[in-house]
Amino acid sequence: MLLGLFRSVADLTARDLRRALDLVHEWNDDDTLPTLDGLGRLVGCDTAGIIGSDHVARRLTSVHITRPERNLLGRPGFVAAVAHHPAFTAYRSGRLSPTSSVALTDLEDRRSLLRLPLYADFYRPEGTVDQLLRVVRLNGRRGSVVVFNRSRPSFSRRDRAVVDLLAPHLSQALVRRERLAALVAAARHATLVSEQATRSFARLPELTPRERHVAVHVADGSTDREIARNLGISPRTVHKHLEQIYRKLGLTNRAGLAVLINSTSVDVPETSLSPQPD
Structure with missing residues (x-):
């Protein structure tokens, strides 16, 4: 893993590393859902998003994207089509590594992609030609994947290096946000229970x-x-x-x-x- 990290860093310039460090500071200082605008610009993509998925049922559970108008989750037929995303098959076969990024065009050739309703009916009309994916959270059933959509094919070693370098920090930010949200919810519940008990006692x-x-x-x-x-x-x-x-x-x-x-x-x-x- 360390060797892979060193190789990734070697593909980045000093400017890339400074911008990456700025993003890490931003995520650590903000307790809300980490914004992907800066990371999307650093990678060089049209849209970036954090996708929650149930990889056993092959369905999406949440979508947070930098351009909400491009969120396809509510489009008719999209839920059924996304079940055939090549990433689900790649995960089952072991081709989707949880420790490195992979492009959609790495998983399927162009001809195969054009036969997929997900790609032909949804991605292409939106201008998405390729997609870079990186697992940031994963357990036995659910996972979170950061995705970068691009209107041209392929992602460079530098693009992948940026994502692989920052993915663990993004994962930590997501965990911290979830724990904070759980704590806030528990505090609110305790307050409501206390207030209700006071009213009932009176x-x-x-x-x-x-x-x-x-x-x-x-x-x-x-x-x-x-x-x-x-x-x-x-x-x-x-x-x-x-x-x-x-x-x-x-x-x-x-x-x-x-x-x-x-x-x-x-x-x-x-x-x-x-x-x-x-």
Whole structure:
């Protein structure tokens, strides 16, 4: 791997390396999805994108491209056509290496490409003659690939060297963004749960004595039938009480009610233990 890296660097000029370093700094300083505009200009292409794919089902899961109007994912027939992308076949046969870039014209000759609906009906009308691909994330089923579309055939050793040099840094930026997004989502969820719990706690006095007793039984893990038997009412009435409890407290299920009741102290009047008519 190191030998390949040294060979790649040898194909780059000092100016290429300075621009590559600037991109790495940009990706490290920005916690959003890494922009590919600079990398696309460095490679020399018409459009660049990060493509998420399910390589087992042979389908795309996401497309982020430098020119959104050229995003083909929503075009009729594209999803079916992309399942026959030569990269999927190359991955299965081991010709698509996760550690080096490969051009579309490396995988298929021009005559074979022209017979592909993906190429003839979608790529060519958009002006894409060749495409450079590099895997940046990969697991047993899903992967992320950075792609560069060009209106002329072939990519040089220098183009490939640029992509291979920066791909690991792009992968790290994607991982960092995903972890940050997960952390932000968890924090937002925790905040929402806390705010909902505060609102629900403030509404506890709105419950009737019977509703409070039902709520305590729910928190103890009792079923509707067990609560009905303990209170001398029907399961249907228990269900109605629960509907009113959920509405008053802004809850949606037994689990939320149980957490709320177990985290506080609910006063249950002794008179609520006596059977009441439905």
